[in-house]
Amino acid sequence: MENIKLKIARIEKGYSQQDLADHVGATRQTIGLIEKGKYNPSLNLCIRIAQTLDKTLNDLFWYEDKE
């Protein structure tokens, strides 16, 4: 599932995928794949991303079940 929340938070912060990748010690491809929902990052990477974007884990990675 595509991670729109992460993409929006990144753009709001004015970061490109490469900028975010540099900040969290990942590659641009990894950030791209996380945003597309094709890679599940480790909790450590999630925390680094959330801290870099000044968000909580819930803000970026939590989705309510749609019933």
Add this chain to the structure above:
Amino acid sequence: MDERNKQIAYKVISIMYFLTILAMQGIVLYRQFIMGQNYNDFEDIAILMTVNSVFLISALLYFGAIPIQKLKIKSILLIYLLFVVLGSLFTYARYNIFQSPGLSVGQLIDKLIIIVSIIGMLMGFWIVLSVLGQKRAEKELE
């Protein structure tokens, strides 16, 4: 190299390792049945594969890749029996199906004693490693 790259690298290395072992097994079978070579001609590959498998299982046990919560005597005995049966069948096939003349019953029993002893030692080694691995994991939790 980030975590995703590492994951991909580990996956590729694992697959390549598996393919290498498979290829080695293929070479052994080819040499034995197509080229009709003597066992001594490919003994080195067979030993390498055996040692490799033993170390692989040992490392998996020690580093906690095989989830063993509690060592149960029943499970240990079952695994031991399975290895003994497999080892006996393999030995019987090797000497009495693919070679002629085959071994006599007495010689087969001698081989069985060796199989039972070696597998017993191996199981003991793996049990010790499992216990050490569990202790290591618990130490990390402290």
